Amino acid sequence: LVARLENYIAVLLAIKSLTAESAERERVAAASDAYRVANHEAIRLQTVFIPVIRMAIALGFAGSLVIGGVWAVRGDVAASTLVLFGMMIQRILWPMTRLGTTFDEYQRAHSSAARIFSLLDTPPRVQDAPDALALGDVRGEVAFDAVRFRYGRGNVVLDGLTLCVAPGETVGIAGPTGAGKSTLIKLLLRLYDVDGGALRIDGRDVRSVRQHDLRRQIAVVTQDVYLFHGTIRENIAYGLSADGGREPGLDEVVHAARVAHLHEFVETLPAGYETIVGERGIKLSGGQRQRLSIARAILKRAPILVLDEATSSVDTETEREIQENLARITAGCTALIVAHRLSTIRHADRILVLDEGRVVEEGRHDDLVARGGLYADLWNVQSGNVAVA
Numbered sequence: 001l002v003a004r005l006e007n008y009i010a011v012l013l014a015i016k017s018l019t020a021e022s023a024e025r026e027r028v029a030a031a032s033d034a035y036r037v038a039n040h041e042a043i044r045l046q047t048v049f050i051p052v053i054r055m056a057i058a059l060g061f062a063g064s065l066v067i068g069g070v071w072a073v074r075g076d077v078a079a080s081t082l083v084l085f086g087m088m089i090q091r092i093l094w095p096m097t098r099l100g101t102t103f104d105e106y107q108r109a110h111s112s113a114a115r116i117f118s119l120l121d122t123p124p125r126v127q128d129a130p131d132a133l134a135l136g137d138v139r140g141e142v143a144f145d146a147v148r149f150r151y152g153r154g155n156v157v158l159d160g161l162t163l164c165v166a167p168g169e170t171v172g173i174a175g176p177t178g179a180g181k182s183t184l185i186k187l188l189l190r191l192y193d194v195d196g197g198a199l200r201i202d203g204r205d206v207r208s209v210r211q212h213d214l215r216r217q218i219a220v221v222t223q224d225v226y227l228f229h230g231t232i233r234e235n236i237a238y239g240l241s242a243d244g245g246r247e248p249g250l251d252e253v254v255h256a257a258r259v260a261h262l263h264e265f266v267e268t269l270p271a272g273y274e275t276i277v278g279e280r281g282i283k284l285s286g287g288q289r290q291r292l293s294i295a296r297a298i299l300k301r302a303p304i305l306v307l308d309e310a311t312s313s314v315d316t317e318t319e320r321e322i323q324e325n326l327a328r329i330t331a332g333c334t335a336l337i338v339a340h341r342l343s344t345i346r347h348a349d350r351i352l353v354l355d356e357g358r359v360v361e362e363g364r365h366d367d368l369v370a371r372g373g374l375y376a377d378l379w380n381v382q383s384g385n386v387a388v389a
Contacts, residue, residue, distance in 0.1 A: 001028075001031045001032060001035045004027065004028060004031050005028065008024055008028070042104065046101075046104060049103075050101070053096060053099055057093045057094065057096055060093065061086075061089060061090065061093055064085070064086070064089055065082075065086060068082045068085060068086070069082070125192075125193075126190055126191065126192060126193055126211070128210050128211055129207065129208065132208065132209060132210045133204075133208060133209050133210070134209070134210060134213055135201070135204070135209040135210065135213035135214055135217065136213075137217075137303070138201055138202045138217050138303050138304070139167040139202050139303065140165075140167040140168060140201075140202070140303040140304050140333060140334030141164070141165065141166060141167050141200075141201065141202050141203065141334070142164070142165040142188065142199075142200075142201060142304065142334060142336070143163070143164045143165070143199070143200045143203075144161050144162060144163050144164075144184070144187075144197070144199055145162060145197050145198045145199070145200065146160050146161070146162055146196065146197035146198075147160070147161045147162070147187070147194045147196065147197040147198070147199060148160060148161075148194065148195045148196035148197055149180075149183060149187060149192065149194050149195050149196075150195060151192075156357060157178075157180045157183050157357055158180045158183060158184075158187075158194075158357040158358075159356065159357035159358055160196075160197070160357075160358065161180070161184075161197075161354075161357060161358060161359065162197075162359070163352055163359055165334055165336065166334075167303075167334055168332070168333070168334060169334060169335070169349050169350065170326070170330050170334075170335040170337065170348045170349045170350075171335065171336055171337070171348060171349065171350050171351070171352060172337045172338075172339060172342075172344070172345025172346075172348035172350070172351040172352070173336060173337065173338045173339070173345075173351075173352050173354060174339060174340075174342055174345060174351060174352070174353050174354070174375060174378065175353050175354035175355055175374070175378075176355060176374075176378070177340075179354040179355050179356065179357070180354055180357045181308075181338045181354055182308055182338060184336070184338070185220065185306050185308050185336070185338065187199055188206075188218065188304075188306065188336075189214075189215055189218060189220065190206050190207075190211055190214055190215075193207060201214070201217070201304075216302070217302055217303055217304055218302055218304045218305075218306060219296075219297035219298075219300040219301075219302035219304070219305050219306065219333075220297065220306045220308065221290070221293045221294050221296075221297045221305075221306070221307045221308065222293070222308045222309070223290075223308060223309035225281065225286075225289040225290050225292070225293040226280065226281075227277050227280060227281030227284070227289055227292065227293075228277075229276070229277070229278065229279045229280075230276065230277065231271075231273065231274045231275060231276055231277070232266055232269075232272075232273050232274070232275050232277060232292065233250065233253050233273035233274060235277060235281070235292055235296065236253045236256060236257060236273075236292060236295045236296050236299055237253055237296075237299065238296060240299060240300060248299060250273065252299060253273060253295075253299065254273070256295040256296070256298040256299040257273075257292075257295045259294075259295070259298050259328050259329060260291045260292070260294040260295035260298060260329075261291055262288070262291040262292055262294075262295050265288060265291075277292075294307075294329070298329060301333075302333065303332075303333050303334060304333060304334045304335075304336070305329070305330055305333045305334070305335045305336070306335075306336045306337075306338075307335065307336070307337045307338065307339075307344075308338045309338060309339060309340060326347065335348075341382070342365075342375075342378060342379050342382055343382070345365075346365040347365070348364075348365070349364075350362065350363065350364065351363060351364065351365060351368060351375065353368065353373070353374055353375045355374055360373070360374060361373050361374060361375050365379075
């Protein structure tokens, strides 16, 4: 019931916009009724179990006093001994009346623990090899060598994909929806393992190194930004401090925020960088959350930077400012920029166009537009040069 309520509260805007309140209310009512019935059965058993225990204890205590009284009259037991025995047995037996409640609490805890540990004990699909090696500092070369991948039993997402990104190069990745752009990032972070081929960092297969070391070398800004309940400063510094590293100073946080064009907004807040963002960053707009995520990635200073639709939620003016500052954001690192908004990647060193899991075009923006292929079609639609049917 709690899980259902939490899910509905999280998507409350969608429920209201789709006028689905009545249907969801009925689902919650059904879950609540099932919970009520289960509790009613538990209470019914409890109302029988606890009185039976108390009655048994009372009868045992009364029987002990009667027998002890008879023995005391006969002189077999001293009266003082009988009194002491009565006090001791009372102290021992009456706590047993709590057994019913204790058993009930135990069963509830057992059910909850079973759900929790079933989740914790589920082994991850991607695991480090027994002989996995540590990965030190990397130059940032990324190579996909005839990579094939599919999600479960679904269709093939990447079909023999081959590409290479040189250290320090900024590469834009474009293509229609479902071409496999975001899948590249998931494979790079080793959230999944390739089904065929190999993915290498500086010539080393990512499956041969420890996941923790691999991910420390990559800073990621995704379209769906997650912020933790805390201050703006804590969320920007999270990439460094949460990994057991040092706590960055405020001047470093401010510098990252300036590069991400967040500082001007933070200065308008009464508490500045100590402003609480709320659960999941609810007090910030989508664009502000995304700029904060960019600042977090900049502060991490990883040799590989991944921007996955990083400007999808920002306004046009902010996107232009970020584009102008893209050289500073990607300075000294290998950058992979996945974008549907092609204006974000038009100044990249090289643009790769994906379609059906393969690289179908490659080159700079002007060359690809002049070529008149898939990229040119996407650019013409977005720039308004052609009408969308």
